[in-house]
Amino acid sequence: MAGLRAFAAAVPLSMLFALSPAMAQTPPTESIQIGLSTDAISITAGFSGADLTIFGSLENPDPLIARQGRYDVVVVLEGPPRPVVVRRKDRVLGVWINLDSETFENVPVSYSVATTRPLQDIAEPAKYKQLSLGAQNLYLKPADETGSPATIEEFTAALRERKAATGLYSENVGGVQFLSQNLFRATVRLAPNVPVGTHKARAFLFKSGMFVKESSAQLEIRKSxxxxxxxxxxxxxxxxxxxxxxxxxxxxxxxxxxxxxxx
Amino acid sequence: MGIYLPIAEISVNVFVLLAMGAAVGFLSGMFGVGGGFLITPLLIFYNIPPAIAVATGANQVIASSFSGALSHFKRGTLDFKLGGVLLAGGIVGSTAGIYVFALLRRLGQLDLFISLLYVVLLGTVGGLMLVESLNALRASRSGAAPVLKKSGQHNWIHRLPFKMRFRASKLFVSVIPVLGLGAGIGFLSSIMGVGGGFIMVPALIYLLKVPTNVVIGTSLFQIIFTSAYTTLVHATTNQTVDVILAFLLMAGGVAGAQYGAKAGQRLRGEQLRALLAMLVLAVAIRLAVDLFVTPPNLYSLSAAGLN
The missing domain is CATH 1.10.287 (Helix Hairpins)
Known part of the structure; x- marks a missing residue:
């Protein structure tokens, strides 16, 4: 399977520094950039899944921290948001019938994550909840928030489980690799049933477990x-x-x- | 050879579908039925979403009934007036059926309702046919002449008002049961994706006392238009008609029907009916089992906002 490749252009920031006297007094802060070489991908009907490679760069990394491997990058490719109904079957007179249901708003149809290390090794779980980052931490908003928290939690877990089972929510640990001190490559999986529409590629930079910066780019997926x-x-x-x-x-x-x- | 179905959005094997169409075509040629009641469950067993199986089944039924109706039109065994009145009822029933279909889909109960309807209807029709044909087989074996019901006997249906004369069928009957029968079949056509011949034919013979020679032609004539209407409404309101799927089934079906008709001529009437009854019951039992067996996944996802 040939990977789909998108290249990032690293912007030489050193020139900008000279023009900005305010920046010279404070130590330079790290930031992250990703860019896609194309803003649209066409897939055919017989598409059986592929890996999408996204290149990106770190700007102003501290060489010491970079050497110690304390920079972590999480890249997410998020599909278009859609409302989803989760239904649960229960036995009524021996027959399995859809009884309870919960509707969620703005659920990303697909959600592929690539990370430098397992998510739990990068930062605290509370941090991911706050950032709504990762298939397990992504905030899913119920349409009716007055329901019992236990029920909402049960259906949220079922939604994540079904999405993972169909390959739409995936996690690729080790999918982000540093090629040099500045340059990294992220490989996210496109499921065979990847939805068409506007996808959002987002990259999160962590330094020693602390969130530093985010960068995003848009990608249109079309079928042909x-x-x-x-x-x-x-x-x-x-x-x-x-x-x-x-x-x-x-x-x-x-x-x-x-x-x-x-x- | 795999092919991707654009509406069902899954990859399927072309030869499986052609074979499925041919097998159902063979049986429909053999027994003189449309085959919609076999196609839709088979598609569901083949993992095609029930909503798409139903709408595509209706589309496939047009091909087999059009082909059959042409032969009857040539032989003059087709009552256009009776077919027309049945059709008027059929349009009303089909419209109501499409509305119920969309409502059930929104409520997440469509799959269950389709399965229940199939189990109840196929179970009843198959059971009655099996009993009747086994009795006939036993009677013919013991050498007794089959007891024929006296024709021309009148029942409560013939006392209803608004009578109309149907010349080709030599019938003078109230339009109420005719419209009602048409509406009932139209309703089933849009929810189950069947032509409804397996209900229409016995109903015309036993309830309305239509002469047997015009029954099949007239039933096929009305089924063409009811299924065409059902197909069109499903295509516009639910976008669930898959032409590629329908075409593969039709292509296999028209070929299979010819061999089926030839094979059918070698079997006796009661034997044929007993075989068909067992087939119908087998489909009903298979669908019933699925209702009771614990599904592998209790949770299912569907897009909200289908309304």
């Missing part, structure tokens, strides 16, 4: 090919599509009779 044209016609020209489906059926029935005529 014959099947996608059919899908688009079915949604945009649904009436004509229906008429076509009926005509096709009649034509097939008529041709079938001519070809296999017996009376």
């Amino acid at each position: 090919g014959f099947e996608q044209s059919v899908f688009r016609v079915a949604h945009d020209y649904s009436f004509l599509y229906g008429v076509f489906a009926i005509s096709l059926a009649m034509l097939t029935g008529w041709l079938g009779r001519i070809i296999f005529r017996k009376d």
